[in-house]
Amino acid sequence: MIELRDVRKTYHNGVTALQGIDVNIQQGEFVYVVGPSGAGKSTFIRLMYREVKPSSGDVVINGHNLAEIKEKEIPHLRRGIGVVYQDFKLLPSLTVYENVSFALEVIEDSPKKIRRKVMDVLDLVNLKNKARFKPDELSGGEQQRVSIARAIVNNPHLMIADEPTGNLDPDTSWEIMKIFEEVNARGTTVIMATHSKDIVNTLKKRVIAIEHGRVVRDEQRGDYGYES
Numbered sequence: 495m496i497e498l499r500d501v502r503k504t505y506h507n508g509v510t511a512l513q514g515i516d517v518n519i520q521q522g523e524f525v526y527v528v529g530p531s532g533a534g535k536s537t538f539i540r541l542m543y544r545e546v547k548p549s550s551g552d553v554v555i556n557g558h559n560l561a562e563i564k565e566k567e568i569p570h571l572r573r574g575i576g577v578v579y580q581d582f583k584l585l586p587s588l589t590v591y592e593n594v595s596f597a598l599e600v601i602e603d604s605p606k607k608i609r610r611k612v613m614d615v616l617d618l619v620n621l622k623n624k625a626r627f628k629p630d631e632l633s634g635g636e637q638q639r640v641s642i643a644r645a646i647v648n649n650p651h652l653m654i655a656d657e658p659t660g661n662l663d664p665d666t667s668w669e670i671m672k673i674f675e676e677v678n679a680r681g682t683t684v685i686m687a688t689h690s691k692d693i694v695n696t697l698k699k700r701v702i703a704i705e706h707g708r709v710v711r712d713e714q715r716g717d718y719g720y721e722s
């Protein structure tokens with residue numbers, strides 16, 4: 495469960511990105527975050543994994559208040575959260591398999607168990623046959639699937655995605671959305687910032703619209719609500 499209470503964020507340069515956000519998200523929900531460019535969507539979702547620290551207010555994730563946790567507790571928090579970016583952020587010198595295994599928390603796992611976990615998520619994103627490929631040998635959609643595999647390999651309770659289909663063509667975007675729905679169906683909460691009118695209006699989910707740093711709309715099975 496995620497709870498934001500009167501969250502405000504002013505960056506060092508004086509820009510106020512969020513001004514008084516109150517939102518609750520239950521475990522297992524699928525939420526789109528929409529709104530015009532510069533509205534505060536990325537800031538909103540980066541709060542969840544403490545990439546951004548609120549200037550005031552509370553961000554509570556599964557009982558932990560991120561405004562109060564110590565720096566040394568941040569890795570533990572992030573272990574439960576998978577993040578997917580618009581530009582994939584894969585390590586170019588590593589293979590597909592290595593990009594995923596690199597993210598795996600392996601403290602107590604045997605090599606056999608590690609291999610099984612990595613191959614299981616590569617299977618989920620349909621890339622088992624490209625485990626030995628390097629990122630530059632893959633299409634954009636395949637690279638994004640690797641990044642999803644990396645995000646879910648630790649079985650996170652929350653997956654956050656900042657415009658995950660922003661660099662992909664429409665067909666590939668639908669493939670990515672199918673995987674997101676599959677991840678969500680397994681119980682992971684999904685929060686996705688997007689500018690895709692088509693996706694939001696077709697795969698209906700909860701929609702939180704942000705404008706000028708405030709939530710202006712929060713609807714179950716909502717519409718995108720803007721011209722694309």
Ligand SMILES: Nc1ncnc2c1ncn2[C@@H]1O[C@H](COP(=O)(O)OP(=O)(O)OP(=O)(O)O)[C@@H](O)[C@H]1O
Binds near residue numbers: 505511531533534538
């Ligand atoms: N690291 C930062 N330092 C200073 N200002 C920032 C920083 N990140 C974002 N901002 C500013 O905060 C405001 C909100 O930005 P944010 O990236 O959250 O918007 P967004 O809705 O995600 O936009 P887009 O749809 O274009 O990605 C903008 O005015 C932006 O310039």
